[in-house]
Amino acid sequence: MSKPERNPKVDAYLDKKSKWSQEISALRELVLEFDVQEDFKWYQPCYKVNGKNIIILGPFKDFCVLSFFKGVLLEDPKNLLEQMGENSQSSRVVKITSLDQIASHKNDYRDLIKQAINNEKEGKKVAMKTTSEYEVPEELKLMFNENPDLKTAFEKLTPGRQRGYLLHISAAKQSKTRFARIEKFIPNIMQGKGFQE
Template structure:
């Protein structure tokens, strides 16, 4: 079993819900030889310098989320995407201690596979996702009319570009998309993502 992190101990001691389930998931992660850390205020488990999984607690369930879950073999579909725009992570949603015990063999397989991915340095290919994120017409028009905006947008990291595309494109009305572009212009010119300060 790997060494425990006292910050995780303190975090789990304060847990109001899913405490027994989280402790069982933690045991599985530690028995697999992962390194325990507290990241983003959550128990996080790493291997070979990379994040492997993170535990989370929500109102209706707790989770064991795999950072590169999209690369894991999951023929039974036990892992789900946290949201519609999630490209890499996949999580097991847990609603009881019995479910943790029932899923334990599968979770151990996922952890072993995720560790191997880290050891081999395998990364998720996000390039195809970027190419499939549509550019809203209003943004294309704004960049055509504003070369400074166009150059600044193209200079953003791919992740920041995608964030703006999702934020702007998420508006249902053209007027709202146009307003979002105007509101985001200064941040784009500053090289920041849409939710960065």
């Protein structure tokens, strides 16, 4: 098997020598041991199999990550994988804080990478929660009752935009904050926009 082609954009990104560039370079070398296509997406090294994103390497303030798009499908007997956020359905990450950590878990990371590649080649899918499975906050139900046009506009939004609103509104701890968030985004909803647009 020939080595995967290195993407010059990833080279340029790593040449900038940021806080985690050594760790990300070491992770890159691990991933490039396998038959993957190296890309540069969302300003980060990204790896594909059959045109599908499977792994992305990224820096955070206190760590960098070896992130698996379908990480929930991976067998992880050593519990190395973490869910980054409570609403993350599919992706899982390994948080990296040193080159020593990479060296001591190299074979474990190789196993996870190999599984991710095989899962993609086998066409395995993650069963995602549908929008209808998310709870609609009581405050939004009340607003729908008061304003049927708002309900109609909300139902016309794409499932992703609906989920975004449901998660954002529900995240507020107090009812008055949930109402304030709904009020703020009524114009966006009526225009068919997501809450971050």
